[in-house]
Amino acid sequence: xxxxxxxxxxxxxxxxxxxxxxxxxxxxxxxxxxxxxxxxxxxxxxxxxxxxxxxxxxxxxxxxxxxxxxxxxxxxxxxxxxxxxxxxxxxxxxxxxxxxxxxxxxxxxxxxxxxxxxxxxxxxxxxxxxxxxxxxxxxxxxxxxxxxxxxxxxxxxxxxxxxxxxxxxxxxxxxxxxxxxxxxxxxxxxxxxxxxxxxxxxxxxxxxxxxxxxxxxxxxxxxxxxxxxxxxxxxxxxxxxxxxxxxxxxxxxxxxxxxxxxxxxxxxxxxxxxxxxxxxxxxxxxxxxxxxxxxxxxxxxxxxxx
Amino acid sequence: xxxxxxxxxxxxxxxxxxxxxxxxxxxxxxxxxxxxxxxxxxxxxxxxxxxxxxxxxxxxxxxxxxxxxxxxxxxxxxxxxxxxxxxxxxxxxxxxxxxxxxxxxxxxxxxxxxxxxxxxxxxxxxxxxxxxxxxxxxxxxxxxxxxxxxxxxxxxxxxxxxxxxxxxxxxxxxxxxxxxxxxxxxxxxxxxxxxxxxxxxxxxxxxxxxxxxxxxxxxxxxxxxxxxxxxxxxxxxxxxxxxxxxxxxxxxxxxxxxxxxxxxxxxxxxxxxxxxxxxxxxxxxxxxxxxxxxxxxxxxxxxxxxxxxxxxxxxxxxxxxxxxxxxxxxxxxxxxxxxxxxxxxxxxxxxxxxxxxxxxxxxxxxxxxxxxxxxxxxxxxxxxxxxxxxxxxxxxxxxxxxxxxxxxxxxxxxxxxxxxxxxxxxxxxxxxxxxxxxxxxxxxxxxxxxxxxxxxxxxxxxxxxxxxxxxxxxxxxxxxxxxxxxxxxxxx
Numbered sequence: 001x002x003x004x005x006x007x008x009x010x011x012x013x014x015x016x017x018x019x020x021x022x023x024x025x026x027x028x029x030x031x032x033x034x035x036x037x038x039x040x041x042x043x044x045x046x047x048x049x050x051x052x053x054x055x056x057x058x059x060x061x062x063x064x065x066x067x068x069x070x071x072x073x074x075x076x077x078x079x080x081x082x083x084x085x086x087x088x089x090x091x092x093x094x095x096x097x098x099x100x101x102x103x104x105x106x107x108x109x110x111x112x113x114x115x116x117x118x119x120x121x122x123x124x125x126x127x128x129x130x131x132x133x134x135x136x137x138x139x140x141x142x143x144x145x146x147x148x149x150x151x152x153x154x155x156x157x158x159x160x161x162x163x164x165x166x167x168x169x170x171x172x173x174x175x176x177x178x179x180x181x182x183x184x185x186x187x188x189x190x191x192x193x194x195x196x197x198x199x200x201x202x203x204x205x206x207x208x209x210x211x212x213x214x215x216x217x218x219x220x221x222x223x224x225x226x227x228x229x230x231x232x233x234x235x236x237x238x239x240x241x242x243x244x245x246x247x248x249x250x251x252x253x254x255x256x257x258x259x260x261x262x263x264x265x266x267x268x269x270x271x272x273x274x275x276x277x278x279x280x281x282x283x284x285x286x287x288x289x290x291x292x293x294x295x296x297x298x299x300x301x302x303x304x305x306x
Numbered sequence: 307x308x309x310x311x312x313x314x315x316x317x318x319x320x321x322x323x324x325x326x327x328x329x330x331x332x333x334x335x336x337x338x339x340x341x342x343x344x345x346x347x348x349x350x351x352x353x354x355x356x357x358x359x360x361x362x363x364x365x366x367x368x369x370x371x372x373x374x375x376x377x378x379x380x381x382x383x384x385x386x387x388x389x390x391x392x393x394x395x396x397x398x399x400x401x402x403x404x405x406x407x408x409x410x411x412x413x414x415x416x417x418x419x420x421x422x423x424x425x426x427x428x429x430x431x432x433x434x435x436x437x438x439x440x441x442x443x444x445x446x447x448x449x450x451x452x453x454x455x456x457x458x459x460x461x462x463x464x465x466x467x468x469x470x471x472x473x474x475x476x477x478x479x480x481x482x483x484x485x486x487x488x489x490x491x492x493x494x495x496x497x498x499x500x501x502x503x504x505x506x507x508x509x510x511x512x513x514x515x516x517x518x519x520x521x522x523x524x525x526x527x528x529x530x531x532x533x534x535x536x537x538x539x540x541x542x543x544x545x546x547x548x549x550x551x552x553x554x555x556x557x558x559x560x561x562x563x564x565x566x567x568x569x570x571x572x573x574x575x576x577x578x579x580x581x582x583x584x585x586x587x588x589x590x591x592x593x594x595x596x597x598x599x600x601x602x603x604x605x606x607x608x609x610x611x612x613x614x615x616x617x618x619x620x621x622x623x624x625x626x627x628x629x630x631x632x633x634x635x636x637x638x639x640x641x642x643x644x645x646x647x648x649x650x651x652x653x654x655x656x657x658x659x660x661x662x663x664x665x666x667x668x669x670x671x672x673x674x675x676x677x678x679x680x681x682x683x684x685x686x687x688x689x690x691x692x693x694x695x696x697x698x699x700x701x702x703x704x705x706x707x708x709x710x711x712x713x714x715x716x717x718x719x720x721x722x723x724x725x726x727x728x729x730x731x732x733x734x735x736x737x738x739x740x741x742x743x744x745x746x747x748x749x750x751x752x753x754x755x756x757x758x759x760x761x762x763x764x765x766x767x768x769x770x771x772x773x774x775x776x777x778x779x780x781x782x783x784x785x786x787x788x789x790x791x792x793x794x795x796x797x798x
Binding site for chain 1: 449450454456457476564565566567620625629632757760767768771781782
């Protein structure tokens with residue numbers, strides 16, 4: 001199949017060879033990603049139960065069901081899921097990122113035992129999310145867990161019930177997720193810091209810049225590409241959150257810790273409402289789209305200016 | 307714009323799409339290669355316009371998924387001494403055995419799992435030519451995965467499932483194989499009590515093999531009750547008094563883990579049945595009664611009294627149902643409303659100290675209803691090995707397997723041929739409990755549709771989180787009624 005052509009320097013002819021090679025991956029991409037995506041869009045406008053051969057077209061009423069359930073006194077599962085996803089997202093692009101960056105800078109100063117600390121902090125990333133869920137479900141267990149018996153032994157009479165309090169539960173889950181995330185972000189920043197030219201920092205020092213100034217005006221701007229990656233990864237990780245919630249709380253109590261992916265799964269595979277599940281997935285997709293496109297647009301614009 | 311971020315942009319978009327697409331897909335059918343002898347009826351047209359129908363033995367090697375059309379040319383010597391070249395078109399409907407029998411089971415807890423594996427090993431020993439391929443899926447996950455199993459092609463042959471409405475959902479959609487012949491041949495129509503036949507059939511055809519059932523009751527630690535001078539509560543007031551005594555002694559009266567929600571549904575079932583009668587409860591589950599009926603609210607208000615008397619463990623939602631056994635096993639909690647299967651998870655040294663009593667009577671004028679869920683097996687209509695699957699059903703529903711189940715698991719058998727001598731005192735007591743009931747229902751999430759159960763259990767959890775918020779309760783009831791109307795009223 002390979003076409004051997006001598007390298008002749010002429011007017012560039014249309015060369016279809018690369019496309020020949022692309023057919024394979026593109027077909028897979030089309031079959032496994034693009035087509036299911038549009039199929040999901042289609043499903044979100046039906047009342048399909050996942051089993052019956054025919055699905056009835058019902059327009060946008062799945063979306064009406066979802067958004068119409070919001071704003072009531074009794075918070076609907078969808079409202080919980082949407083708000084929790086946003087809480088998760090906002091937390092993820094701030095706290096773990098800041099902490100990961102801080103740790104990276106501290107451990108980049110040739111501290112004694114920095115390798116040990118780096119490894120220790122990165123280690124949770126090696127564990128799969130369900131395992132982390134199991135660990136933290138135990139840590140939060142009010143009776144046999146880690147935190148509450150410790151608090152009680154320290155004399156605190158009524159420690160909070162992390163996973164059964166409707167207000168606390170989502171933060172407890174996000175904390176577990178962030179615990180895992182920090183090490184990852186730290187490693188990304190550690191790698192980024194290795195590329196920061198030490199001479200620039202020395203020059204700044206000679207010019208009398210203090211540590212904050214050289215960080216603010218030299219290190220951080222130079223880390224911009226890493227920050228881009230970190231933020232996008234955080235956005236993706238927070239939107240696809242499912243495992244931790246599923247293992248730790250199943251979305252409970254009373255949906256207080258549910259997220260869109262969990263809700264979608266329950267609607268589609270427990271309640272046999274594929275249409276509603278697909279509509280939830282579409283909402284999740286749209287949120288992802290807003291963040292990703294917005295962010296890409298920004299960095300592309302930034303880079304045009306250079 | 308740098309090359310890097312271009313590449314990166316593509317990467318990000320792919321990742322996002324992958325996120326959405328990840329929900330799709332199911333098990334891929336694996337083609338099976340079979341060599342077999344098929345008896346084929348061949349109709350061929352010979353030159354002389356003579357139509358000969360004859361039976362030819364053909365050795366066929368083919369890759370089969372379901373239905374295969376084989377076109378082949380064969381030279382045949384025909385009796386009439388006419389040498390002809392015949393082109394035959396042979397349609398072969400393959401309903402032959404494909405090995406092995408695929409058996410998917412939800413028996414993931416240690417006790418049932420060991421028993422399940424024992425049964426499979428025994429069956430395989432007895433049927434070396436037709437072995438089972440057994441896989442166990444975690445119980446909660448199985449409930450979701452079953453949908454995919456049933457619509458897959460090829461589907462697993464035999465699956466564990468629940469009697470009642472949860473089975474009915476799939477039967478109504480034509481996904482379950484009619485196994486009336488097995489019932490007929492094995493004489494189960496006579497050997498199984500009528501009630502079990504009734505829950506296994508739709509329109510006179512049997513689709514389900516009930517294999518075991520168990521009772522629900524309030525399980526308790528005998529030693530704790532003795533120590534505090536408590537007799538097993540018979541009435542609601544006894545129950546509240548027991549809570550007060552135990553709570554006063556610094557113990558947890560009732561433990562419960564509501565992480566998976568259904569444990570709380572048992573409380574709704576029982577309070578509703580004891581207060582409003584099992585008839586009303588069943589009709590509510592079947593969608594024939596409204597949730598905004600004042601009797602439903604009365605059930606919740608009755609439930610509230612248990613919170614008044616500090617009956618329940620704190621932070622119930624933090625525990626799975628098994629985790630909530632710990633305080634019971636450690637002697638910190640006294641009672642747990644649970645099915646008999648609680649005994650699978652109670653540590654051995656505590657098991658002797660366990661007993662149970664019937665859920666207390668609230669209104670003595672009401673008939674008594676009990677939850678007694680029935681588990682069993684059914685086959686997919688797409689089963690690849692229907693004969694093998696039916697053989698396994700015959701085995702598992704027969705006296706031998708049922709007797710072993712009684713001994714190993716302590717569940718109650720369906721087959722009346724099982725020797726009564728095998729029953730332990732606890733099983734005897736369980737049978738008496740159910741025999742004393744006026745109406746036996748399955749369970750909250752087995753008596754109604756999956757969606758209704760989901761919304762219902764969410765409502766129960768909302769109530770549990772804040773049992774004193776009456777406005778919230780009103781909204782919960784409104785939501786339940788809206789869901790009920792949507793599911794059941796539109797269906798008719």
